[in-house]
Structure formats: C-alpha cells, structure tokens
C-alpha cells in the first residue's frame with residue numbers, strides 16, 4: 557500500500573541533514589490525517605510491551621550510525637564498545653524516557669494543541685541540553701528500523717509521518733528557545749539609559 561500522506565512525506569528517510577537544523581522557516585510542515593492517527597493508536601497497542609527493548613536498540617543504533625551524538629551525553633562520550641552501551645543503565649533510562657514520551661504523544665494524538673505543546677516543550681528542553689535538531693530525525697529512523705519486521709508498510713508510513721511531525725515540531729521549540737535566549741542576552745547587553753533631569 558502506498559503512503560497515505562505522500563504529499564507531506566519526505567522524499568527520502570531520514571530527511572534533511574543540515575548542519576544546525578536550518579532556520580525556523582526550513583521546518584517541514586507535516587499534518588497527521590485521521591487515518592494515520594488511527595493506524596498509530598492501533599499499532600502502538602501492539603508494541604507497548606516491547607518498549608524498553610526498542611528504546612535501547614534505537615539509541616545503540618543511533619550511536620553506531622552517528623557516533624557524534626554521543627558527545628551530547630557526557631557519560632557516553634568515551635564509550636565505543638556497543639556491549640557497554642547496550643547494558644548501560646543510563647542509556648536504558650534515556651530510551652525509556654523517549655518511549656514514555658511517545659506514549660504521551662499517542663495519548664494526545666487527537667488533541668492537536670496539547671500534542672503540539674508537549675512536543676514544543678521537549679524541543680525547548682533540547683536547546684538547553686545542547687542537542688541539535690539535525691539528529692532528531694535519526695531517532696525516528698532507528699525506531700522504524702527496530703520495528704520493521706513487525707509492521708505493514710501502512711504502519712511504517714504512519715510512524716514515519718509521526719516521527720517527522722515530532723522532529724519538525726521539536727525543531728520549532730528548539731528555535732523558539734534559541735530566540736528567547738538570544739533576546740534575553742541582548743537585553744542584558746543593552747547599556748542602561750540614565751535619564752538626567754533638565755533644570
């Protein structure tokens with residue numbers, strides 16, 4: 557079956573790999589059709605029990621394919637051995653955090669505003685973590701890869717679209733926080749104006 561969202565879906569997966577996540581204008585506009593929302597809800601139920609396994613596989617693969625991502629996590633910076641990564645408690649915890657975020661997103665999938673708020677907040681936090689947008693799409697790509705054998709092409713397309721939605725909305729949040737921080741430091745740098753009384 558073809559991609560039900562081909563008009564919005566990227567030509568290749570993962571899409572754009574620009575250096576700093578591009579400007580805010582570059583953020584891809586993605587919409588979730590009613591059909592995609594249904595497929596996501598249905599298929600999430602099927603994998604719910606497997607989330608810890610998928611969470612860790614996803615991150616070990618991310619570090620193997622994009623070792624530079626490790627630099628964002630101080631504790632993994634020097635670790636090259638895949639087995640050490642696979643058994644790391646911290647990595648498992650991070651994988652689980654992502655999976656529980658996906659769970660929350662699926663629970664809000666029919667409430668556009670709440671869903672966007674959740675994802676924008678996460679993007680803002682990632683600015684603070686110093687985790688740049690150019691990597692977000694790879695997390696989705698690894699998630700899809702880990703689930704490939706189980707899913708039909710319709711399910712796979714729906715999850716690609718959801719991850720594209722998540723990463724582009726996170727990128728907007730990241731950019732918003734970047735702008736806020738820049739505005740704040742501009743205000744702090746501005747010389748204070750002293751008003752002297754004219755007599």
Ligand code: HEM
Pocket residue numbers: 625626628629650653654657678681682685687688691692693695696722723
């Ligand atoms: C779709 C992509 C991603 C999702 C959904 C995601 C999700 C999350 C979540 C839910 C948290 C916990 C936030 C909290 O404390 O409230 C987190 C933390 C964090 N993420 Fe991500 N993340 C993604 C991609 C990445 C990437 C690519 C990197 C690094 C290159 C990264 C680095 C971090 C770091 C450093 C933290 C804070 C430390 C930690 O919680 O272990 N994230 N992420």
